[in-house]
Amino acid sequence: MTKFTDLGLNESLLKALAEDGYETPTPIQAKAIPLLLDGRDVLGIAQTGTGKTAAFALPMLQRLMDSNRRAGPKGCRALILTPTRELAVQINDSIKSYGRHLRHRTACIFGGVGMNPQIRALSGGVDLLIATPGRLIDLMNQGYVRFDKVEEFVLDEADRMLDMGFVRDVRKVVDRLPGDRHTLLFSATMPTGVRDLADGLLRDPVKVEVTPQSTTAERIEQRVLFVNRDDKRAALTHIIDSHGIERVLVFTRTKHGADKLVRQLEQDGVGAAAIHGNKSQNARQAALKDFRKGKVKALVATDIAARGIDIDGLTHVVNFELPNEPESYVHRIGRTARAGASGMAISLCDTDELFYLRDIERAIRQTVEAHNDHDWHAPDVEAMRTRPPKPPKRQQGGGGRGGRPQGAGGGRPQGANANGNGKRFGGPGKPQGEQRTDHRPNRGEHADRKHTGNRADRGRRFGKPGRAA
Incomplete structure (x- = not known):
């Protein structure tokens, strides 16, 4: 059985995982982590609850620490886009936990809260930025964030981004990213809109799928x-x-x-x-x-x-x-x-x-x-x-x-x-x-704007590593 120690992760990350009692990776982690450590673009098809946050966060942290570059004022070295505030907070908490023995700076920005603390957090530059599209676009348009130093880019829950009407905002952000970045796209389903998005984002990607698209949670x-x-x-x-x-x-x-x-x-x-x-x-x-x-x-x-x-x-x-x-x-x-x-x-x-x-x-x-x-x-x-x-x-x-x-x-x-x-x-x-099927709003119905955002933007950890078997 594959262990985290078999995947090529450094001692600092393995120490954090061991302290939390994790030894055995989930299938998505076992497949994706070695590929991402090698710098391959990955198209991941996996639902929440499969451990996908750790699948991208662990190799991302290691690659950032290995390159040891600086983001510069208002910059970031890794950008993670996610559709909702709750997911952003959960991913941020997970990254802090996995990287607690590494020196890195993170910022988490989303709408519905004051902008000034987020502007201050970005002012000196960060290693990892977790963001929802609406607030990120607002900060980008006002000149409070730069993307010219981005080495790693993750688009999480791409199908949900599509459902919630964020694809245009995503494309605006992507247009500002360096062309030689390392990219990962995760989606629970693969409708046509997500396939089109993936074709424009990923370079010679490896497809990693841990469950058939037609199935949902078991047990x-x-x-x-x-x-x-x-x-x-x-x-x-x-x-x-x-x-x-x-x-x-x-x-x-x-x-x-x-x-x-x-x-x-x-x-x-x-x-x-x-x-x-x-x-x-x-x-x-x-x-x-x-x-x-x-x-x-x-x-x-x-x-x-x-x-x-x-x-x-x-x-x-x-x-x-x-x-x-x-x-x-x-x-x-x-x-x-x-x-x-x-x-x-x-x-x-x-x-x-x-x-x-x-x-x-x-x-x-x-x-x-x-x-x-x-x-x-x-x-x-x-x-x-x-x-x-x-x-x-x-x-x-x-x-x-x-x-x-x-x-x-x-x-x-x-x-x-x-x-x-x-x-x-x-x-x-x-x-x-x-x-498991993808979600499309009915014609004439509207998303819960207060939650999903758009311009208003629009919790705790998810996608943990699998526990020892």
Whole structure:
């Protein structure tokens, strides 16, 4: 079995990995690290949770230390572009951890916060710059950052960049980069737009793919509970209490619904916090920090948290409301079963969501197992599973990630009434296969601008190395 010591990494990096208990690289790390150390451009096809951050961060740190050049005022030697603030923060934290025995300067810039501290951080030059496109373009246009010394360039989550409309900004940045740079592009999927982008960025790249594009996270046991809308709150509270769950990620479709559910869970004695596009950057980071430390048991999120947020040891994801498109379901449940662990995804489905369930099952090519041994089972809802009614009218208004509406509106269930005692549900079980698809916004719908950015720009570590086997 390949070890990190077999990949050609220097002693300082190996020491940091050993201190964190990492010996065995994940497949993407084992394949990509030697290639990147050799200076090859790499096209990596991998989802979040596969260890891709370490796959590019470790060789990047080593190459920068080996070349030992200076960035100069306002300059950077390595540039990592990522689509969201949360991902930028997580990558920055990972790099600081992996490189803690090396001398290097990093800066992390994104929108939604003051620009002056970021300008000061860039003024003397940095070795590594992690940035989201919108804020980087703003700083570039105002002359606060230079790219003429860039040796290493990483474009992370390229498919998501495409979905969120950042490709033009990415091209503007790339036009300023030196032609002899070393480049890495990562994407979970390879739609035509990403292939075109890769063709213009990479020179004689090596393609590294660790999972087929048609599959999603493995080892996830998926369950559906057919309940009436007004029983969802009670069913959720019971699931949390009866499982002995330490932390659970709960998804709603709307920002208003997330805030409402947090209040209801708190009333039921379950510590909870919300994360969505209307929350400030500081509030979101505080909620994630409390969740990771166990200060709150339930993190209630809209789809902005469905990709990129990595929570170690997260065993349960609950869809309090099913998403109105299969891709979001796949992204949501992929937050569990990370780094080889098992996990469970439980969906609460009412009559209005049967149509969404049917679409999800078609997309993942499997029937989600129904569990009815609980006090809130609704036989009339389950009876309509094979002949679901037409879906409720789509909502309009601002929303969660990827162009999915998040405004309040009719036909969107919000559970109520916490009464009754139910039977216990089991823990994670046998692996379940999924299908991974790329995400495209529906026409006329808009991304959660407050999260994704554009001009406004628009958490903790992700893509860790694999643990010792």
